Amino acid sequence: xxxxxxxxxxxxxxxxxxxxxxxxxxxxxxxxxxxxxxxxxxxxxxxxxxxxxxxxxxxxxxxxxxxxxxxxxxxxxxxxxxxxxxxxxxxxxxxxxxxxxxxxxxxxxxxx
Amino acid sequence: xxxxxxxxxxxxxxxxxxxxxxxxxxxxxxxxxxxxxxxxxxxxxxxxxxxxxxxxxxxxxxxxxxxxxxxxxxxxxxxxxxxxxxxxxxxxxxxxxxxxxxxxxxxxxxxxxxxx
Numbered sequence: 001x002x003x004x005x006x007x008x009x010x011x012x013x014x015x016x017x018x019x020x021x022x023x024x025x026x027x028x029x030x031x032x033x034x035x036x037x038x039x040x041x042x043x044x045x046x047x048x049x050x051x052x053x054x055x056x057x058x059x060x061x062x063x064x065x066x067x068x069x070x071x072x073x074x075x076x077x078x079x080x081x082x083x084x085x086x087x088x089x090x091x092x093x094x095x096x097x098x099x100x101x102x103x104x105x106x107x108x109x110x111x112x
Numbered sequence: 113x114x115x116x117x118x119x120x121x122x123x124x125x126x127x128x129x130x131x132x133x134x135x136x137x138x139x140x141x142x143x144x145x146x147x148x149x150x151x152x153x154x155x156x157x158x159x160x161x162x163x164x165x166x167x168x169x170x171x172x173x174x175x176x177x178x179x180x181x182x183x184x185x186x187x188x189x190x191x192x193x194x195x196x197x198x199x200x201x202x203x204x205x206x207x208x209x210x211x212x213x214x215x216x217x218x219x220x221x222x223x224x225x226x227x228x
Contacts, residue, residue: 004154034216043118043203043221044155051214089154091217098167099145100217102154 002027002094006103013080014111021075021106023090028068031093034100035064035075038087047088048075052095080110114138116220118204124226130192133223136185137206143167145217146179146189149201161187194227201225 003026013019023033032051036044048057048064050073056065063076073090087107091100117136125131137144142163147155158177160168163184172179176195181187191198201224205217 032214032216036219041201041224044205044219046216046218049216091154093216099157099160102156104152104154 002092002097002101004090004092004101004103006088006090006106008106009104010107010109012109012111015080015082017080017110018076018078019080019108021077021088021108023073023075023092023103025071025073025092025101027094028071029095030068031095033064033066033073033093034091035062035073036089036091038089038105040086044089077108080108082110082112085109114218116204116206116218118202118220118223120223121221122224122226124228125194127196127227128193130190131194131225132188132190133202133204133225135187135189135204135220137187137204138218140208141206141218142184142209143207144181144187145205145207146187147203147205149203149222151200155201155203158189191225194225196227199225199227 005024007022034049035047050057050066061078066073087105089105091102093100119134144161146158149155159172159179161181164181179189201222203222204220
C-alpha cells in the first residue's frame with residue numbers, strides 16, 4: 001500500500017530565502033507525481049506534474065525533482081515571497097491503482 | 113481556463129440532518145473523484161467515477177454516504193444523517209481518463225462542511 005510522507009510538517013522562513021520541501025513515497029512503481037498548493041479554506045491548485053519518466057519540472061520560481069528509485073521528490077522554491085505562504089501537498093499516482101495518494105502537506109509561512 | 117465547479121462553498125448543518133454537495137467537472141473529463149480532507153490532513157479518496165459508473169468506493173461510509181453521477185457529467189455527494197465527525201472539506205476533482213492521468217487532476221474550490 002502506497003504511503004506518502006511530507007517533511008517538514010511546518011516551515012517558517014524570512015522573505016527571499018530559497019527553500020526545499022520534501023516528499024517521500026514507499027512504492028516506487030508510480031505513474032506520476034503532482035505538487036499542489038492549498039490556501040487556507042480553499043481548494044487545491046496544481047503547481048507541477050512530473051511523469052515517472054521525467055527527472056524534473058520547472059515553472060517560474062518553482063522546480064520539482066523526482067527520484068523514483070529512492071522514492072523521493074523535492075519542491076524547490078527560489079526567492080520566497082510572503083505570497084508563497086500556503087500548504088504544499090504532494091500526491092502520488094501509483095501504477096495500476098487509478099488514484100492519487102496524498103501526503104499530509106507542509107505548511108509554509110514566509111515572513112516579510 | 114476550464115474549472116471544476118462545486119457548490120455550496122460553505123455549509124453548516126445540524127447533527128442528524130441531511131446534506132448534499134454538487135460538482136460539475138471540466139467538460140469532457142470522464143473521471144470524477146470525491147475526496148474528503150480533515151483539517152490538518154491530506155485529502156483521502158471517498159469515491160471515484162468513470163463516466164456514470166463507480167470505480168472505487170471502498171472508503172465511502174455507505175451507511176450514511178451516497179454518491180451518484182447519473183448522466184456521467186455532474187455528480188452529487190450526500191450525507192444522511194450527518195455526524196460531528198463529518199466536518200471537513202469535501203473536494204471534487206476530475207481528469208480526462210482514469211487509466212492515463214497524463215495531465216493529472218484538476219480540483220474544484222471545495223465545500224467546507226461544519227456539523228454542529
